[in-house]
Amino acid sequence: MIRKIIFTSLSAVMAASLLGSYSAADTRAAQPMRDMTTMEIVNDMGIGINLGNTFESSGDWIEQWGDGTPNAYETAWGSPTVTEDLIKGYAAEGFDSLRIPVAWSNMMSKDGSFAISDKYMARVKQVTDWALDADLYVIVNLHWDGGWLEKLPTDHDNVMKKYNAIWTQVSDEFKDYGDKLIFESQNEELGWNDVWNQWSGSTNGKAESFGYVNEVNQSFVDIVRKSGGNNAKRHLLISGYNTSIDLTCDPLFKMPTDPAGRCAVSVHYYTPSTFTILTEDADWGKSAYTWGSDAELAELKQQMDLVKTTFVDKGIPVIIGEYGATKDNKDPESVRRYLTSVCEAALSRGGICPVMWDVTDLHYDRKTYKMKDNELHSNLLALKEKYVTKTPVTTTEPAPSKLMGDANKDGAVNVSDLVTVQQFLLGNGDLADWEAADLCQDTEINIYDIILLRKLLITQ
Structure with missing residues (x-):
């Protein structure tokens, strides 16, 4: 599990390197x-x-x-x-x-x-x-x-x-x-x-x-x-x-x-x-x-x-x-x-x-x-x-009405969204769509949203 990420650059090059660090250990992050x-x-x-x-x-x-x-x-x-x-x-x-x-x-x-x-x-x-x-x-x-x-x-x-x-x-x-x-x-x-x-x-x-x-x-x-x-x-x-x-x-x-x-x-x-x-x-x-x-x-x-x-x-x-x-x-x-x-x-x-x-x-x-x-x-x-009567499976996640991960609200999910979220966490910018960036659905933006965003980008 990734415990800490040190942001030394907000360039697209750094963002791409983060994509490569995703591992199978993070797959449980998607569980609802x-x-x-x-x-x-x-x-x-x-x-x-x-x-x-x-x-x-x-x-x-x-x-x-x-x-x-x-x-x-x-x-x-x-x-x-x-x-x-x-x-x-x-x-x-x-x-x-x-x-x-x-x-x-x-x-x-x-x-x-x-x-x-x-x-x-x-x-x-x-x-x-x-x-x-x-x-x-x-x-x-x-x-x-x-x-x-x-x-x-x-x-x-x-x-x-x-x-x-x-x-x-x-x-x-x-x-x-x-x-x-x-x-x-x-x-x-x-x-x-x-x-x-x-x-x-x-x-x-x-x-x-x-x-x-x-x-x-x-x-x-x-x-x-x-x-x-x-x-x-x-x-x-x-x-x-x-x-x-x-x-x-x-x-x-x-x-x-x-x-x-x-x-x-x-x-x-x-x-x-x-x-x-x-x-x-x-x-x-x-x-x-x-x-x-x-x-x-x-x-x-x-x-x-x-x-x-x-x-x-x-x-x-x-x-x-x-x-x-x-x-x-x-x-x-x-x-x-x-x-x-x-x-x-x-x-x-x-x-x-x-x-x-x-x-x-x-x-x-x-x-x-x-x-x-x-x-x-x-x-x-x-x-x-x-x-025992088993309860039908429902989740708290509603059917998405927006493009989840599209933090800059440009109609696509790409590396620029990853950079946008990183800048927000560093206090260097705002999110155009806060809810779309909250991939963990825990009402806060944190490193785990970045992990999920990397996963989205990898599977595209």
Whole structure:
């Protein structure tokens, strides 16, 4: 991506040299933002699945024993190297959305600038492109990432510096992508037990911990919105308090102020954890082999009703970024019933998109590109058929009534228009047709309009 252009001359010769600098990396700049609300987007996202234990894999041992490539991290937690066919398989199996958890600290510079590795960024972008090309919605987040966010209360400024640096870089890299790409502010780590423990029976520190959550989410929105391009209108996913439904629905949790009004809230559902997570008894609970009692179904209903009344009914859509259950030491029918029930509880209420947690060989086979449980697969597709109505595609770009790119209004698009826009950016002239020069349709004239104009000239 072109980050900076130094104008040393405004001659046609210089303009022609700029034309030659256009590369395939700029092709995503043409992606439109559709005229859809975030509620419509979430309803259009259908059923989703996670590319888990892949790009969020992390650990010092990977750096020590790996070969220093993105693939060392990508495969460290058991995933095979992701291929385009693997990604296409999700779409072929009927999924509409793919969540890509990412640990951006992998291969990050150690000089204090928190610069994301170009190679790591390029690999995440490649997989994202494959998913978008397969017509999937894509959620890209900042995942656990080694747990450095846990230090925010005691090392606030440095932690926020790193957090802001990550989202500044990610926002810049993806700013020209269309609205099927969604950014998620964090994973489950917004909430600090050292500040307030919800199991303590005390409210001491509760407001402070919620305050940190709200601060991080607001910083995320501010960074994305000011980054330009399509990010001014991008749909954003705001992480709830530890993604707990009860805590995210607490009045102390505040959705960030967003000038675009395009935010959804993220919660996770692993209730009860004695069934979904425990594979053997622990000191905090007894592992459950089955699920589906009247009490457990009532609990699911109560939790989904709570997010509906707290958020959806007030115009804020919800994405269940993770729901799932281990299959180890579990009744297979109960696992199937659980995943089906949670998916239906979400879809049937409207405004809630369920994204199933999955890792290598859990539910989706990353070698055959098929779901492993045919009955579960049929259940999910039936729910999609019953509840999901895909929104017809429309865009905010009207049919052009003028010659877009004709900045000097001479009835043609040529190198002189490129020079005109460059002069305008330097403060050395005016635009005869400002709207025709605003090729990005973002109500401002900037370097990205020049990039699009170069593309127009090349394809003529």
